[in-house]
């Protein structure tokens with residue numbers, strides 16, 4: 001499977017956001033991870049449609065939009081219009097995950113489903129063959145810069161095992177507390193789409209992306 005780096009712009013310097021997106025793009029990242037938070041599903045608010053729309057002009061890379069919002073179906077169409085290529089919503093944020101997946105697909109874009117660290121991986125079972133990506137959160141969603149939850153490794157392995165048993169090679173994304181120092185562990189567990197905010201935007205961005213890409217390419 002292809003390993004992909006998805007830098008989370010939540011840790012970027014917003015006064016020069018466009019420039020920093022161009023830098024991760026040039027350095028080799030393939031996705032741009034965009035965290036949308038509503039202050040209800042998670043205890044913080046980030047940014048929304050106007051920001052996504054304006055940064056759409058800065059790169060052609062894949063916009064990997066992670067929506068941490070209650071009742072996400074309300075906004076799927078707008079996120080699609082802003083230029084999202086993948087929309088990942090939370091299993092816990094809706095009564096009808098299947099309707100959200102169908103809505104995303106009806107707009108011609110990829111659908112991801114995410115679970116928080118406390119949600120049993122088994123809940124994903126009915127959706128495994130319906131989605132393009134599964135996001136296993138490796139911290140509680142809401143903030144950048146938190147520590148990786150070690151139990152996540154077993155959770156990623158369990159999801160990869162279920163996918164394998166169904167003959168599916170769906171992408172597994174991991175998000176939270178991932179750095180050059182621990183990325184190997186999540187790759188070995190079966191994740192292939194790697195989100196990193198602090199690990200990319202703190203320090204020298206180009207060096208960080210290149211270090212990640214070296215590991216990702218060698219594990220392919």
Ligand code: DX5
Nearest residue numbers: 008141142144145177197198
């Ligand atoms: C947290 C967000 C993450 C966050 C990751 O709710 O979903 O994408 O930006 O940040 P780091 O990599 O700093 O843990």
Ligand code: ZN
Nearest residue numbers: 008035066175
């Ligand atoms: Zn995220």
